Amino acid sequence: MAINDYEADATELLETYDFLMKYIVIGEAGTGKSCLLHHFTHNSFKDHSQHTIGVEFSSRTVKLGEKRIKLQLWDTAGQERFRSVTRSYYRGAAGAILVYDITNRDSFTNLGRWLADARTLASPNLVVVLVGNKSDREDDREVEWAEASRWAAENDVHFLEASSLTGENVEAPFLMAARAILLAIESGTLDPEKAGSGVSYGDRALRRVNSSSRLSFGSLSGSARRRGGAVKLKVKSWIPGSKCC
Amino acid sequence: MASLSPRTPSSIARTNSSQSERKASWTAQSRNPVSQRLSKVLGTNFDSEDTRQALRTLSELYATTSKGKEVQAPTSGPTQPMVLTETVPGELAARARKNLRRDMELQLAEGSRKFLQALGEVDTKLGALQTHVAAMRTSCDEAETQLALTNESSKLLLERAGNLRDERQEVEDKKTIITLFLARFTLTELELQALTSRDVPIGQRFFDAMDKTERIREDCRVLMAGEDGSTKAGLEIMASTSTHLEDGYEKILRYCSNEFRKVGRDSQLEVSPVMKQTIQRLRKRPELLTEALSALSETRQATLLSSFIAALTRGGPSGYPRPIELHAHDPMRYVGDMLAWVHQTIAAEREFLESLFGIKSDGRMVGSVRNFSSKAEEEEWIRELMDLAVGKLCVPLKAGFSVRVQQTVRSQESNIVSYKIANLLQFYLMTMRRTIGEDALLSTTLKEITDVAYKVFYDSIEAQSQTLSRIRFDLDDPSLTPPNAILDHSQILREVMQVYQSSLLGTEDEDEINAGFNQVLDIMVDPAVQMCIANSEEKMKARPRWDGQVFILNCLCYLQSVLSTFEFTTQKRAEIQKTIDQRIALLTTEHSDNVLRDAGLWEVAETCKHHETDEPLSRLPSTQPADLQRALQRFSMWLSGLDVVHSPRLSHLTVQKMHTQIHQDALVRLAKEYKMICEEVKKPANRYEAAATLLGSERPFGQVHLLWQIFGLEDKEEEEESSDEGEDEDEDEEEDTEEEGEGEGDSEESEGESEES
Structure with a gap:
């Protein structure tokens, strides 16, 4: 039910927004980054997906609590030969969706390299969500959930498994990252006013700032926590003790 | 009198009734007129009111018969002067009895005179009245005329009033219509303000006003398109609305420009619905x-x-x-x-x-x-x-x-x-x-x-290639492997090719891929090839013992192997292959000549080939039986040596296959030459005595097929086609790398050449 709530909120496409966040989607070739993103933006599975060439862009507005957040999503090519191109897009990203394929162990073992790249090249407050994609192919599984979860906890990233075929958990990683970023803004570690932080205020938020002297996320924190808890029950994949929620 | 007459019948009736009563008793008496009269008089009743009234009047006339009253009566009435003269009581009554008539008549006359007098007065009054009435009548007539006149004139007025009323009604109607028209075809003050004033911000109100203006123009256009054509009002409305509309657009423009200048400075942009609508309208x-x-x-x-x-x-x-x-x-x-x-x-x-x-x-x-x-x-x-x-x-x-x-x-x-x-x-x-x-x-x-x-890159590889051309080989270096300069150059080429390979998106077709790299190959490979050939030829001149041919082949093969890992180099590889083929052909000829010389058959074969028919071979210097014998001996010796299966010179070729092929080609030629020699020797025209013995004295005893066996080759003459095919297949199986395969293909060509020769 909580998931349904999410989707109902998330599919609402809105013109105005409170925040604009830049995300990058990274990971080895063939892990389903483009498909995940396609499902997120189009709500359908992308058949016959080709390798991404360089970098592709898409965007979507989501609703989190009372906040509307516009996500600018940069889908990168996983192939090694595009690394020199894609690395330039890490610059100033606020969130990174790090994708591996649960049926391909190599895509998991290489995660360290991807994470290191992202941490060095993106903004220092980069929020990373690890996504084990293709969770529908349980029979071919090569990476256990527990192992990935441990890795995520060690590296201080959020983690869940998703399927861009069935659409399971496709929106959750994006919303998790958004929530973590909002909390960072609330706690003051991230300032959307500054260029290059990967986040900026939208028109709505600005209006609110102008009308009241202080920007408060009180309502957000409450509802986010509640929502977070609900998702946790359903998804079973939240890392206990992680920073977000 | 008048009052008496009606009483008479009644009294008569009464009399009659009493008469009828008395008739019963007095029948006789009643026939007498006097009695009748008497009874009549007696029967008269004076008790009636009329009588009493008459008497009273009479008594009043002779007032003295009574006491005080009568005295007073004349005093009160000036019309009774004779009453005053009365002095003796009772006298009056007598007099009255006497003078009653006269008095009555006097009285009557007096009364009549008074009447006359009064009536005369009345008449005068009436005359005056008549005058008045006549005057009044005139006035009335006048008034009536006046009224008629007035009526006449007021009728016009009324008519006009009616007209005016109608007109007013019409005007009212028009007014209503016009109001409606204006409401429909003009803008209200508020709307105008919204359109033109700077104080009203752009918003729904403004957009509504704009819409209305647009609608007015639209309606107006429809009206004017009617049969009546354009009316003045229509034109005016169009003119004014167009002004307003332009004002509105001006306002939008000002808003947009302002807004754009304002928001355009943000690095991230967002579009408000108002902004979107203004753009839509603009x-x-x-x-x-x-x-x-x-x-x-x-x-x-x-x-x-x-x-x-x-x-x-x-x-x-x-x-x-x-x-x-x-x-x-x-x-x-x-x-x-x-x-x-x-x-x-x-x-x-x-x-x-x-x-x-x-x-x-x-x-x-x-x-x-x-x-x-x-x-x-x-x-x-x-x-x-x-x-x-x-x-x-x-x-x-x-x-x-x-x-x-x-x-x-x-x-x-x-x-x-x-x-x-x-x-x-x-x-x-x-x-x-x-x-x-x-x-x-x-x-x-x-x-x-x-x-x-790209120019920088091409310049740099061109410079690189130029440095290559400036390189001179060390004349004292005996090695036949590709020099360091070529190896270094090839390394750069390899890296460049790797970069190119990784830059491909996978969507290009083969031609595109090839076209994208041909220039690089031309710049980098051609000078290397030329440098190798030119330098080796120079070195060969200086050091004839240095095997330039093998060196060139080694260099070319090396370059080809560098290219071979990338598919987009096919064209360049084919070019190099052509050069390699030429070089192989050269080397094959050179090598087979050498083999022929080493085997001792060179001179014999040359003589056999070039001798004139009129001179028998046995008479020629190099083919005299003794010389021939020596040559055959040497050939036999050579056949037992190692060189038959292996050429020390060709072993310097880095590609083993090429070595084998060239050597085999040389052996094939050797076998053919031997066969030709045998045939010539056996010809009677050449006048050899015991030709068979001569040939049979040394291996392979004049038997060509034996020679084929010694060489480990199939007899090309007899089984040419089948053996060729067999060899091809074998070779294909053995092929490890492409260039060897291609080298093989070309060595087959050289086989063909050697066979022809």
């Missing part, structure tokens, strides 16, 4: 829209330029992400970061413009192919605005490239780096072309930069 006034958009464009250009420069030089907040310039020493990263920044900016800009023009995003991703052929004008505007907005970025981009990158690349003189940059630029050029169009300034600038980068 589309009906393209010239105004153009003006507004050019304001937007100006602001965006300036904004993007300053944010780009900030990203280049200042970086993000507190230095994160670091300024792009910080990595200027790493040209790949520098160029990549700059272009990625531009690319991301384009995406945001595109989103902004799409929402500004209300285009629902087509779900297409940036970088994927955009269809520019669609003639939608929004698309055209977006393309133009994008072009302008990012066009300004070309200046720092170009400067950054030419100052930083070119310097770096030149200073490092690294072909690989410059090639990588050129490829990276090429990648972005393709991406940008698909995103903002082929003709966009950024695309053309990128094209320029890319061309420059």
Whole structure:
């Protein structure tokens, strides 16, 4: 039910927004980054997906609590030969969706390299969500959930498994990252006013700032926590003790 | 008197009734007139009121018969003067009895005279009255005439009043109509204000007023299109509404320009619904829209330029992400970061413009192919605005490239780096072309930069190749393997090829792939080939013992093997193969001559081939039986040596297969020469005595098929075709690498040649 709530909120496409966040989607070739993103933006599975060439862009507005957040999503090519191109897009990203394929162990073992790249090249407050994609192919599984979860906890990233075929958990990683970023803004570690932080205020938020002297996320924190808890029950994949929620 | 007459019948009736009563008793008496009279008189009743009244009047006339009253009566009535004369009581009664008639008549006369007098007065009065009445009548007539006249004249008035009333009604109706008309065809004060006043902000009220104005014009146009044609009112309405409408558009324009200047300075843009609607409306006034958009464009250009420069030089907040310039020493990263920044900016800009023009995003991703052929004008505007907005970025981009990158690349003189940059630029050029169009300034600038980068690269590899041509071989180096210069050069070539391989997107067809690299191959491979050949030929002249042919083949094969790992080098490999084939042919001839010489049959064979028919061979110097015998002996010796299966010279060839093939070709030729010698010797015209004995004295005893066996070859003459096929198959199986295979194919050709010869 909580998931349904999410989707109902998330599919609402809105013109105005409170925040604009830049995300990058990274990971080895063939892990389903483009498909995940396609499902997120189009709500359908992308058949016959080709390798991404360089970098592709898409965007979507989501609703989190009372906040509307516009996500600018940069889908990168996983192939090694595009690394020199894609690395330039890490610059100033606020969130990174790090994708591996649960049926391909190599895509998991290489995660360290991807994470290191992202941490060095993106903004220092980069929020990373690890996504084990293709969770529908349980029979071919090569990476256990527990192992990935441990890795995520060690590296201080959020983690869940998703399927861009069935659409399971496709929106959750994006919303998790958004929530973590909002909390960072609330706690003051991230300032959307500054260029290059990967986040900026939208028109709505600005209006609110102008009308009241202080920007408060009180309502957000409450509802986010509640929502977070609900998702946790359903998804079973939240890392206990992680920073977000 | 008058009063008596009616009483008479009644009294008579009474009398009659009493008479009838008395009749019964007095029948006789009643016939007497006197008695009748008497009874009548007696029967008269004076008790009646009339009588009493008459008496009373009478008594009043003779007032003295009574006491006081009668005295008073004459005094009170001046009409009774004779009463005064009365002095004796009772006298009056007597007198009255006497004079009653006279008195009565007097009285009557008196009364009549009075009457007359009174009536005379009345008559006079009446006469006066009549005069008055006549006068009145005249007046009345006058009045009536006057009235008639008035009536006449008031009728006109009434009529007019009626008309006026009608007119008024008409006017009222008109007024209602006009009010309605005005309500429908003119703007209210408020609406006008909304349209024209600067105090009313652009909003729903303004848009409603605009809509109304538009509607009025529309209605008006419909009306004027009717049969009556255009009316003055219609024209006026059109004129005034057009003014208002223009005012409205002016206001929108002012708003937009202002708003654009304001919001255009933000790095991230958002479009308010009002803004979107204003743009929607301005589309009906393209010239105004153009003006507004050019304001937007100006602001965006300036904004993007300053944010780009900030990203280049200042970086993000507190230095994160670091300024792009910080990595200027790493040209790949520098160029990549700059272009990625531009690319991301384009995406945001595109989103902004799409929402500004209300285009629902087509779900297409940036970088994927955009269809520019669609003639939608929004698309055209977006393309133009994008072009302008990012066009300004070309200046720092170009400067950054030419100052930083070119310097770096030149200073490092690294072909690989410059090639990588050129490829990276090429990648972005393709991406940008698909995103903002082929003709966009950024695309053309990128094209320029890319061309420059390629030029730098080509220049550098050309320089590299030129250094190659300046190299002179060490004359005292006996080795036949490719020299270091070639190895180094090949290493660079290999890396360049790897870069090219990785720059391919996988969408190009074979021709495109080949075309993209041919120039590099021409620049890098051809000079290497030429250098090898030219240098070896020079060295061969200086050092005849140095085996230049083998060296050249080794170099060529090495170059080919370097190319062979990449498919896009097929064409160049074929070119090299051609050279190799020529070289193999040369070497094969040379080698088979040498083999023939070593085997001792050279002179014999030469003589056999060139002798004139009139002179028998046995008479010629080199083929006299003794000489022939010696040659055959030497051949026999040679056959038992190692050289039959293995040539020390060819063993220096790095490609073993080539060695085998060339040597075999030489052996085939040898066998053929031997056969030819045998045939010649056996010919009677050559006059050899005991030719069979001569040939049979030494191995292979004149038997050619034996020679084939010794060489380990099939008899080419007899089983040429089948054996060829068999060999082919065997060779194919043995083939490990392509160039060997191709080498093989060519050695077959050389076989053919040797057979022909």
